[in-house]
Amino acid sequence: EPEVTQTPSHQVTQMGQEVILRCVPISNHLYFYWYRQILGQKVEFLVSFYNNEISEKSEIFDDQFSVERPDGSNFTLKIRSTKLEDSAMYFCASSGSAYGYTFGSGTRLTVV
Amino acid sequence: AQSVSQHNHHVILSEAASLELGCNYSYGGTVNLFWYVQYPGQHLQLLLKYFSGDPLVKGIKGFEAEFIKSKFSFNLRKPSVQWSDTAEYFCAVIGTSYDKVIFGPGTSLSVIP
Numbered sequence: 760e761p762e763v764t765q766t767p768s769h770q771v772t773q774m775g776q777e778v779i780l781r782c783v784p785i786s787n788h789l790y791f792y793w794y795r796q797i798l799g800q801k802v803e804f805l806v807s808f809y810n811n812e813i814s815e816k817s818e819i820f821d822d823q824f825s826v827e828r829p830d831g832s833n834f835t836l837k838i839r840s841t842k843l844e845d846s847a848m849y850f851c852a853s854s855g856s857a858y859g860y861t862f863g864s865g866t867r868l869t870v871v
Numbered sequence: 872a873q874s875v876s877q878h879n880h881h882v883i884l885s886e887a888a889s890l891e892l893g894c895n896y897s898y899g900g901t902v903n904l905f906w907y908v909q910y911p912g913q914h915l916q917l918l919l920k921y922f923s924g925d926p927l928v929k930g931i932k933g934f935e936a937e938f939i940k941s942k943f944s945f946n947l948r949k950p951s952v953q954w955s956d957t958a959e960y961f962c963a964v965i966g967t968s969y970d971k972v973i974f975g976p977g978t979s980l981s982v983i984p
Binding site (some may be wrong): 790792794800801802803804807809815817850852854859860861862863864865 | 905907913914915917920961963965968969971972973974975976977
């Protein structure tokens with residue numbers, strides 16, 4: 760069964776640095792999402808993306824965050840200037856007519 | 872407001888005991904419901920989902936869930952748990968297939984051998 764692939768699996772970055780989390784959604788899916796899970800807390804929606812633009816974003820998704828689909832296969836989440844509280848597991852997901860809503864394995868971001 | 876609540880924060884069971892994890896949701900309109908499992912150090916894995924049809928849904932690893940529309944509930948059950956079922960369980964709701972998923976706070980299950 761097709762998977763949503765995320766890289767890297769773990770990233771450590773210094774506070775104030777920019778970080779880019781990468782995702783390869785399921786081929787032919789048209790809707791893409793980012794979620795995050797702070798350790799010990801529930802999974803929270805960040806942003807959804809369709810037709811090359813943001814379709815919905817949460818209040819967490821402030822000006823420090825951006826998303827992009829730079830080519831036909833990748834979907835990225837950029838955090839411009841990381842803060843300690845950005846430390847979390849970030850999940851990418853994609854949705855479409857085939858295979859339904861699928862989450863990736865996550866990227867654990869640690870900001871030090 | 873759209874929300875999902877889970878009845879228990881932490882459940883401890885002995886092996887072979889029966890499991891029922893409660894989930895209630897608040898969501899206007901048609902809903903699709905999920906249960907996800909997250910094993911220690913691993914990613915979210917879909918256990919089962921309800922989109923339509925038979926409200927009793929069977930998933931992987933012997934899990935099942937029942938959608939009771941009148942009670943806005945989607946409880947997860949397993950007749951006999953194993954140590955390997957130790958994990959965090961998340962109930963989640965979505966409107967259409969393309970909406971954001973709204974997760975419950977999770978229930979941590981510990982199964983004692």
